[in-house]
Amino acid sequence: MADILTQDQIDTYDRDGFCGPIDVMSEAEAGRIRAALEAAEAAHPELIGPENRNDAHFAFRFLDELVHHPRVVAAAGDLMGHDLIAWSTVLFVKEPHTPGFVSWHQDFTYTGVEPHEGTTAWIALSPSTVKSGCMQFVPGSHRHGIRPHRDTFDDDNILTRGQVIEDFDTDSAVPVELRPGQMTLHHVRTVHGSAANTSDHRRIGFAIQAYMPPSVHQSKGWDTAQLVRGEDRYGNFQLGPRPAKDLDPAGVAFRELSAERMSEILYDGAARKRAY
Numbered sequence: 001m002a003d004i005l006t007q008d009q010i011d012t013y014d015r016d017g018f019c020g021p022i023d024v025m026s027e028a029e030a031g032r033i034r035a036a037l038e039a040a041e042a043a044h045p046e047l048i049g050p051e052n053r054n055d056a057h058f059a060f061r062f063l064d065e066l067v068h069h070p071r072v073v074a075a076a077g078d079l080m081g082h083d084l085i086a087w088s089t090v091l092f093v094k095e096p097h098t099p100g101f102v103s104w105h106q107d108f109t110y111t112g113v114e115p116h117e118g119t120t121a122w123i124a125l126s127p128s129t130v131k132s133g134c135m136q137f138v139p140g141s142h143r144h145g146i147r148p149h150r151d152t153f154d155d156d157n158i159l160t161r162g163q164v165i166e167d168f169d170t171d172s173a174v175p176v177e178l179r180p181g182q183m184t185l186h187h188v189r190t191v192h193g194s195a196a197n198t199s200d201h202r203r204i205g206f207a208i209q210a211y212m213p214p215s216v217h218q219s220k221g222w223d224t225a226q227l228v229r230g231e232d233r234y235g236n237f238q239l240g241p242r243p244a245k246d247l248d249p250a251g252v253a254f255r256e257l258s259a260e261r262m263s264e265i266l267y268d269g270a271a272r273k274r275a276y
């Protein structure tokens with residue numbers, strides 16, 4: 001028996017590789033988290049911003065609480081099982097009327113994590129609409145392997161390498177609009193992307209990439225993660241602490257280690273490396 005997802009949502013996820021919107025919290029609660037985020041952006045731009053967007057959950061309580069939010073964890077667990085680790089997190093912010101977009105890609109292209117067992121949760125902290133550049137998913141695209149990606153390093157592409165899948169029919173892509181406090185879940189091989197924000201407001205999403213069973217491993221050497229629920233009986237990842245408070249020194253130090261390692265892994269073999 002699933003805890004959060006309906007059987008229909010589970011069937012949709014199995015068939016299409018994504019499901020949502022899933023209600024996580026009220027709009028008012030999401031608004032409080034957004035306010036905490038914007039206060040942190042203003043006070044600590046060196047720790048949280050467009051070039052410091054990875055693994056901030058190790059340093060900031062309000063993001064740690066999202067990773068461990070009971071409804072998010074239970075929904076991910078409905079798909080992945082009881083024992084769960086989180087590999088990394090990314091804040092995806094698109095400012096109003098800016099050209100930043102996300103090209104068609106599959107999350108586990110460069111992560112080195114094997115096998116591809118994992119689900120990405122993307123939580124909206126502001127309205128995510130077609131106009132503001134919500135996520136779009138290609139149904140059924142998770143059923144095949146990782147497709148060839150070409151690195152573009154396009155300045156407007158907010159993915160690390162600006163990687164894109166070409167020669168792939170995305171006509172069937174489905175945009176999923178979310179109100180603040182809702183999320184989607186997508187399989188780590190589902191082809192997805194998002195367009196530029198042409199609205200008057202910020203589009204803010206927090207992605208946990210990805211909730212995985214602790215049995216998966218890193219094929220490119222050592223790696224970090226965080227235990228989210230249950231037990232890790234495999235020890236395949238160096239597990240980071242939960243911050244006791246914002247800017248907890250142990251969390252800030254682990255975040256540096258983790259984000260640096262993630263950057264090494266994601267840019268492995270790339271012709272260039274960007275700051276994020």
Ligand SMILES: O=C(O)CCC(=O)C(=O)O
Nearest residue numbers: 092102107122194205207
């Ligand atoms: O925020 C976006 O538009 C894209 C995010 C994404 O690609 C992901 O969470 O996997």
